[in-house]
Amino acid sequence: MPQQIAPARQAPWPVMAPAPETTEALTARALALHRAGELAAAEPLYRSVLARHPAHFPALHLLGLLRAMAGDPAGAVPLLRRAIAVDPRQGFVHSNLGNALVELGHAEEGLAAFDQALALDPSLPEARVGRGNALHALGRHAESLAAHDSARAMGADMPELHNNRGNALRALKRPEEALAACDEAIARHPTYAAAHANRATALADLQRDVEALASVGIALMLRLEDPGALVTQGIILRGLNRPAEALESFDRALALSPQLADAHASRTAALCDLGRYDDALASADAALALSDSAANHRNRAAALARLDRHAEAEAADRAALRTDPASGEAWNGRGIALIELGRFEEALDCFGRAADLHPGNRSIPYNRGNALRGLGRHREAIAAFREASSIDSGFADAHWNEALSQLALGELEAGFAGYEWRWRRKGCPPHRHATSPLWRGEEMDGRVLLLHAEQGLGDTIQMARYLPMVAARGARVVLEVQRPLIPLLGGLNRFAELIATDDPVPRHDAQCPLMSLPLALGTTLASIPAPVSFPALDPARVAAWDCSLPRGRLRLGIACSGNPNHLGDRHRSIPLERFAPLLGAGVDGYLFQTELRTADEPFLAATPAITDLRPRLTDFTETAAALQAMDMIVCVDTSLAHLAGALGRPVHLLLPPLPDWRWMLDRPDTPWYPGMRLHRRAREEDWEQVIAHVAAVVTAEAQLAA
Structure with missing residues (x-):
């Protein structure tokens, strides 16, 4: 949070009319410039005072505060420590030291400084807000929220309080309240760029990505080329399935701040979205070199998994768990790698740990279902997939995998019904003819029906058996298949006109993907039709x-x-x-x-x-x-x-x-x-x-x- 200049009631020097060129006059002039925001003009005056009197408490404190306000917490800390050595009784100086330490990443030392400030002056709300910020940096989010709430209870109402309180609420998975806190901060300070950026992250958590993009855009208008806001913008663009633009945003952030580990980590995810997995791994390694965090090990594991290097991915997630045993993401990711390695029992243990840490996360029961499928325990797998889809009714992969288990069990009617979820799975090739009405098995009375291949050559050969049944429904069938199969299937022209997938598609009244024919025609185990013969075979x-x-x-x-x-x-x-x-x-x-x-x-x-x-x-x-x-x-x-x-x-x-x-x-x-x-x-x-x-x-x- 911003540093604060000591209130007048706490000023440790006497208020008097400055005499020309005296120490007090120089300090007063510097302070006036400081308060007016003219930091470059104020700094040499403070340094002139310290050249005369190296132990001058007001100049030490105010110059330390100025360096912090100028974005130089490393320069602020020694000055503030010297001020405390001269007079250790001033709580607000300890509070300002705490802010500088937290900004430098020394949150434990910062917390100790805030505790000392409050021991000296329990009524200092800025120290309570700063203490909440230090606790947030340490991952102690519930304590952070309590610290901010204690400042509110004392009547504190500064924008920084609400903004930082929003950060704690977001970390506690309370995005609605986090959004309200950011709005409170903006209501008190409409041009508060950090609050607009944090508001954007809360909106993204609520999957309100379009609004989030507008909010972070305001932050970037207020603070041009701010690296943190650029990273937030990139994360939101990824959520909008605009990975190329997201990557551009992360790259701009890194051009401004090459040591920003979060930008490297987020860049990793965007590169994975774009299928550039080797580049993603290099970006993950760059993030890890800057910060040995569980999140960065997890990102590296994700990139390795995309490269099918699952043993290395499992090792990377183990490294994440050594850093943070409470990382539900790493337990979940390690379980996925273990599935790929065929170690299904160990994977189930990982998903159990992940579920304890993140109850209500849809991916955990989904992944547990995949491990159970690997063990051949399909009934239990179906229950797990249903648990995942109960958390998110639109979770296409959960419905799809439930269908695969039902089909494996011979429950063809339910299985083929669930198989239709394939079109809603992320990464599924597009339904080329989705704009035409879907045929569901009804009589066609001479109308034109387009049947079209959608998967592999073997799937097309398998589903060709349905052509006589479709023709019996009165359809004039156009069969669109992979070009290599045209000579083999050419003799089926008594049932269908054949075209290749790259040929122009004729006018038709309805369409049906080949893999949807078993559903349309009510296939059960007892009614699977015999394979079609190939008359074209000479x-x-x-x-x-x-x-x-x-x-x-x-x-x-x-x-x-x-x-x-x-x-x-x-x-x-x-x-x-x-x-x-x-x-x-x-x-x-x-x-x-x-x-x-x-x-x-x-x-x-x-x-x-x-x-x-x-x-x-x-x-x-x-x-x-x-x-x-x-x-x-x-x-x-x-x-x-x-x-x-x-x-x-x-x-x-x-x-x-x-x-x-x-x-x-x-x-x-x-x-x-x-x-x-x-x-x-x-x-x-x-x-x-x-x-x-x-x-x-x-x-x-x-x-x-x-």
Whole structure:
């Protein structure tokens, strides 16, 4: 808070008519200039007095106060200490020393100075306000509020009191009261820039971001290029989903104050929003170099998590907790990292600690639900997701994950209803045709219905089975799919006109995303339609593949990895060398990959038992024809699994402990593809054990084929 000049009743020097050029005259002239705000003119006069009388109490005190008012608390502290050494009985000097110490970041020393001031003069409201400020800096927010309220009870009504009281209320998660306190400060001092900035933070806490941006704009008009207000402005711009502008605001703050740790920390979050994760990590490291705070370790953990460096993120959150064991954010963040590391029980412990510290935080039960899903405890997971959505009914991710657990449990009607929340999830690709009416399964009577792909190639192949049912509702169907699938699905023109996702969209009366068809058509476990056949598949091409491959041995198709950019790819993809046990006597392996990981190339080159089909798999119809020539396919969960399953081929699908919803739980088969067999890796297993089991099946088939 601002320093105060001693009231006239407490002046420790006699009031007298100044004699020219006397010490008293110089002090009086300096004080008049000081009170008029002409600090540059007052300072040399105070120093002239001290040159004559180094122990002159008024000059020591007032020059110390002037340096503090000029933004130089480091220069103020030694002067105020010298004044106290001359006369330790003046409470207001101890109070001003406390203010300077708090501004320097020495809150404990500042608190001691305020306590001494109040011991000398219990009626000094400025010391009570300053004491509240020191307690706030120490994180003792309830005590800070009590100190400010005690000053109010004594009749104190200065703007600084209300502003600082608002800071304490905000820290205590009472934003409505914090906003009222800031308004009280502004009512007493309309051009109080700090109060306008703090008002903006309270409005942001209340998610009134547009008003908050206007409020911080006033603060910046009153105090041009104030680094703290620029940081506040950036935080609000992030809340308005304007990360590029937020980053610009943080960068302006750092240009003015390069050592401002909060600006580096907030910059980290904006860079994460922009997908610049390496830059975000560098910014987090810069913040941490300036302040070894729990918040800065937490920010570093968040950046590491975005880089999929989860072990390091978990270590960073542990560092945050060493600094502040009561950081609910760090407990929550550490739990998220532990989920990614597959350490679900430890994650549950972290979320329990976080919930104790921050009850009512929606993300904590949500994350607990994800840990329970990882443990296969889907009923408990659903309860946790519902707890999260009860806190925030619009929490799309909680509704979505509840739906995934319901689908995994085979509760398809409820699950597909909840699956519609996907469109409201942050980061979900936009619904390209949302402006057209949504089809919900009603009769179409010859009207045009646009069905459109929205997810992966495998999802499109899986949902193509609904085309005959949609056509039976009287719709003239236009099917918009990924261009690579056009040749494969081209033979379905008796049900739909095919267009690619980058083609012009014809006029239509309604639209439906492909993944919404199970809901629109009332799908249950008992009513899943059979996979659609692919009339475009040329029998001559199938025969050519069959003739081109050696006979007499079991033909085994292998797909070991999928799209590396898939969110769960590290859980599903398997190094090719792990498939070696499948290549026993009487088995010829055929690699069904259009792309192969660099790390897999040496094994492929050194293994003549696997034939690389990549040069020949020029499109999906070619791949489909090659699959028809296989006796068996062993693959991970990729689009190839859907294609082979839809073709009715004998597929052995390798699944991680937490598989995609469509493969459900525990069962060795799937109603989506009757010819498919599922091989699930338990949490305590590795892939070698699962593949060894499949190898026994392959060997038995090879012996029968021989």
